[in-house]
Amino acid sequence: MTFTAPLQKDAIKIMLLGSGELGKEVAIEAQRLGIEVIAVDKYENAPAHLVSNRSYTINMQDEAAVLEVIKKEHPTYILPEVEAISISALFEAEKRGFHVIPNAEAVNKTMNRKNIRVFAAETLGLKTSKYEFVTTLEGLKAAAERMGFPCVIKPVMSSSGHGQSIAKTPDDIEKSWEIAKEARGDASELIVEEFVPFDYEITLLTVRNETGTVFCKPIGHIQKDGDFILSWQPMPMSNAALEKAQDIAKAVTDGLGGRGIFGVEFFVKGEEVYFSELSPRPHDTGMVTLITQSQSEFALHVRAVLGLPLDFTFYGAGACGAYKAKNESCTPVLDIPDDAFTANSFVRVFGKPESHIGRRMAVSLVLDNDVEAAKTRATQIISQIDDH
Ligand SMILES: Nc1ncnc2c1ncn2[C@@H]1O[C@H](COP(=O)(O)OP(=O)(O)OP(=O)(O)O)[C@@H](O)[C@H]1O
Numbered sequence: 043m044t045f046t047a048p049l050q051k052d053a054i055k056i057m058l059l060g061s062g063e064l065g066k067e068v069a070i071e072a073q074r075l076g077i078e079v080i081a082v083d084k085y086e087n088a089p090a091h092l093v094s095n096r097s098y099t100i101n102m103q104d105e106a107a108v109l110e111v112i113k114k115e116h117p118t119y120i121l122p123e124v125e126a127i128s129i130s131a132l133f134e135a136e137k138r139g140f141h142v143i144p145n146a147e148a149v150n151k152t153m154n155r156k157n158i159r160v161f162a163a164e165t166l167g168l169k170t171s172k173y174e175f176v177t178t179l180e181g182l183k184a185a186a187e188r189m190g191f192p193c194v195i196k197p198v199m200s201s202s203g204h205g206q207s208i209a210k211t212p213d214d215i216e217k218s219w220e221i222a223k224e225a226r227g228d229a230s231e232l233i234v235e236e237f238v239p240f241d242y243e244i245t246l247l248t249v250r251n252e253t254g255t256v257f258c259k260p261i262g263h264i265q266k267d268g269d270f271i272l273s274w275q276p277m278p279m280s281n282a283a284l285e286k287a288q289d290i291a292k293a294v295t296d297g298l299g300g301r302g303i304f305g306v307e308f309f310v311k312g313e314e315v316y317f318s319e320l321s322p323r324p325h326d327t328g329m330v331t332l333i334t335q336s337q338s339e340f341a342l343h344v345r346a347v348l349g350l351p352l353d354f355t356f357y358g359a360g361a362c363g364a365y366k367a368k369n370e371s372c373t374p375v376l377d378i379p380d381d382a383f384t385a386n387s388f389v390r391v392f393g394k395p396e397s398h399i400g401r402r403m404a405v406s407l408v409l410d411n412d413v414e415a416a417k418t419r420a421t422q423i424i425s426q427i428d429d430h
């Protein structure tokens with residue numbers, strides 16, 4: 043393919059709808075190929091805004107506002123980076139000939155748990171936890187009784203665990219109903235899921251375009267309150283379980299179609315593999331590939347979007363720890379010990395303009411021959427970081 047410089051008349055333009063830490067790395071990879079990057083988010087100075095050619099701050103759930111920036115910028119590719127985006131704007135953009143990654147219908151299916159769950163479990167017949175959808179507190183109480191306790195309650199549209207809770211007894215249901223209102227997206231409908239007592243959970247990064255489908259090695263992770271705190275690669279698992287996960291990931295991503303990377307999430311219990319959900323874009327647990335692969339999940343996403351070959355080398359075992367702010371600040375400062383930066387370890391600071399307690403601000407990345415040693419060191423680095 044041919045590459046032009048950014049800002050020229052016929053430059054290839056990528057528009058990111060969502061400009062957090064994941065979008066920032068996508069923007070950097072696109073910039074490395076001379077692609078013009080336009081970063082959009084709902085707040086100013088978002089991480090990807092800082093490394094893009096132009097940035098916009100708009101209400102991304104407002105159809106007119108999203109269409110306005112699309113019409114103004116005429117991007118070659120539109121890359122959704124968060125769940126909470128006006129889907130009608132994406133359908134309209136696609137109708138007008140814009141290329142949405144992977145495609146508007148895939149974004150529609152995955153941004154809402156109801157759509158993706160019904161598609162995976164009922165259309166594709168994949169194994170998932172049991173589930174029901176509810177819109178009222180009474181409906182939630184009844185569904186939880188049918189499901190049994192503990193059960194997991196989540197808004198249909200949210201991410202990073204916002205609005206999610208586990209009800210251990212019927213007495214917890216009212217609290218779960220209140221927690222669900224903290225959704226980042228849409229809490230007008232909730233999913234009640236059977237709690238799966240899995241042995242471990244993985245993200246299987248699956249990249250596809252016309253050149254084929256490629257899997258990264260499985261990423262193991264630990265989540266706290268629905269948000270990842272540690273991820274590592276590769277997750278040791280049986281060939282049988284890995285093959286099942288790959289078959290499911292291929293079926294789901296083929297079903298969704300389009301170009302790009304997908305973070306397909308699974309729960310594994312013995313040899314049983316449950317499909318949970320997927321992101322039609324880079325995945326937070328996949329930040330570990332910044333140190334383990336010659337082409338990170340972000341580089342692979344850009345390659346997939348451009349229709350380029352998807353080959354890469356796996357360097358070796360690694361781990362990624364999430365640093366979450368301990369303080370609220372409009373001028374956040376991170377204190378990171380110098381010895382976190384070695385030949386085989388480093389920290390990526392996202393540069394978020396504000397910190398809130400629990401907000402992910404940075405990640406530690408460690409490469410080691412031994413995955414357990416990498417996990418220990420990544421965790422240790424996080425424990426030595428502070429903020430004010
Ligand atoms: N049915 C379940 N049984 C057991 N654990 C669950 C279940 N559903 C979710 N979890 C736990 O909560 C975590 C977050 O859930 P889920 O991925 O559905 O939320 P999310 O808000 O979309 O997160 P993200 O956007 O970070 O992927 C899972 O990775 C898992 O650890």
Ligand SMILES: NCC(=O)N[C@@H]1O[C@H](COP(=O)([O-])[O-])[C@@H](O)[C@H]1O
Pocket residue numbers: 060061062063064065123124201202325326394401402
């Ligand atoms: N699990 C999804 C995920 O990790 N998404 C990442 O977090 C950002 C929002 O962060 P913020 O809430 O700190 O603004 C998103 O923009 C995306 O990069």
Ligand SMILES: [Mg+2]
Pocket residue numbers: 307319
């Ligand atoms: Mg998830």
